[in-house]
Amino acid sequence: MARIAGNAIGADGFLPNMGTDEFLSCLSRAALERACANTSVAPRARVKDTRAALVEHFKEERFVYPTALFAPDAAALSQWLTKNSAIDDEDDGTPSDQDELDGDQPIEPAHDFDADEDGFEDADIPEGFREAAE
Secondary structure, three states, X not given: OHHHHHHHOOHHHHOOOOOOHHHHOOOOHHHHHHHHOOOOOOOOOOHHHHHHHHHHHOOOOOOOOHHHOOOOOHXXXXXXXXXXXXXXXXXXXXXXXXXXXXXXXXXXXXXXXXXXXXXXXXXXXXXXXXXXXX
């Protein structure tokens, strides 16, 4: 939900440049190579060299790691929406005269004990329940 709200207000524009040595040093070799994919930087033999080339490249541009973005991946969002869509089920098996959602009152009371009419003293209630009720 936060990702969708962040996308709605354009929060991605306020994220800092992550093309720094401090951030890129936290990434694995595979993650660094994926970061190179959309740039003119080719992965180097040593991770340190690849990181240095990315830092140099992103001095001129802004880099935000893809998983840090607020905008959800379109495929993942589509899958989530499909999985969590509301099912429009008109008939849940409840008789319409007992369905309280449309304003009808239930036919039967929830229980047959009325404390005002029967009183606790006259009722056949175990002592433990009397103490809890008082």
